[in-house]
Amino acid sequence: MYAYVETLSWDAFNEGKTLIESVESYRKRYGYYPEVVQADKIYRNRGNLRYCEERDIRLSGPRLGRPPADREKQKDQKRLERQDASERNAVEGKFGEGKRRYGLARIMARLKETSESVIYLGPAEHNKNPIKSRV
Secondary structure, three states, X not given: OOOOOOXXXXXXXXXXXXXXXXXXXXXXXXXXXXXXXXXXXXXXXXXXXXXXXXXXXXEOOOOOOOOOOOHHHHHHHHHHHHHHHHHHHHHHHHHHHHHHXXXXXXXXXXXXXXHHHHHHHHHHHHHHOOHHHOO
């Protein structure tokens, strides 16, 4: 699992609007769309859901609307939601690791440019470490 800084902004913004940009960045980097996007609930809006559906990308999290009437489909949906949640735990753990291990929880730089340098060094250091340090 590699870490990337997709967006760095000092202005307040709704991160739910960055999903399409991030998926297109992924496609540009790897040449294809991801099968699944593991995202927080803020990303599960109608526009992002429509975008992912049009490209056959599964966006993690609960479906919008009523649960399916078919019990089997309901069970499959719950199983998939649990699997997504467990995979997201690994991603969230990497955020915590970045804060603890790479000093991103407490950036002491005073200048904007210096702070940004420190922020960019965290993922760079994470990606440089050998696989043994990864979960």
